[in-house]
Amino acid sequence: MGGFTKFVMYIILLITFLGLINMIFNLHRFAFYGEFLILLVLLLVAMISALGINNDSRWAWILLTLFFGFVFLDMLLIKAISTEKVYLFLPFIIVTIVGFFISLFSIKKEKVEAVEEVEKEFSPGKYIASKSGTKYHAPKCDWAKKIKKANAVWFDSKEEAKKAGYKKDDCVK
Ligand SMILES: [Zn+2]
Structure with missing residues (x-):
């Protein structure tokens, strides 16, 4: 996930909380207490999510x-029970909607990136070597077949394999 998306998300979270605080302090007693408790829980969830997206965790975007x-x-509810003028809340509600769609988009994007990574890992090249070995082989070589998937390193050319520090096996012409 790009650093810019994270940065934008931190700004959006900040504005969202400023908006929520601004909104609930216009409420009267019981509504205020209730919304204040909700705010504390939301703050906790936002902090956990912020840590999660900092570590590129997909669950954080879902959260x-x-x-x-x-x-x-919640903002719609506050708007409904508040005596304050509605247009004052509008910018915060819009920022919240933007935050929602950026998060939703980021979940899908991370999924696509993960799939591409897996495909890259298992798409074979012309030559194969083992991470723990010293030689590279043609894929049909008996030694090549013994290399475990997790240890396999693929190369598209002899030069590439050489650069990675492997010597060619007799199976490579
Ligand atoms: Zn070989």
């Missing part, structure tokens, strides 16, 4: 999508 979905509904 953030749920987070923004919930915040959006």
Whole structure:
């Protein structure tokens, strides 16, 4: 995940909380207490998510999508019970919607990237070597067949294999 997306997400989270705080301090007693508790829980969820996206964890984007979905509904509720003018809340609600879609988009993007990585790992090249070995082989060589999938390193050319520090086996012409 790009560093820029993370940066934007941290800004959006900050604005979302400023918005929520601004909104709930216009509420009266019981509504205020209830929303204040919700705010604390949301703050915890946001902090866990922020740590997660910093480590490129896919679950963090899923959590953030749920987070923004919930915040959006919560903001609509506050808007409904608040006496404050509605247009003051609008920018924060829009930022929350933007946060929701960035999170949702990031979940899908991470999935695609993961699939591409797996494909790259198992697409064979012309020559194969073992991570623990010293020689590279043609894939049909008996030694090549003994190399475990997890230890296999593939090369597209002899030069590539040589550069990686492997010598050619007799099976390679
Ligand atoms: Zn060989």
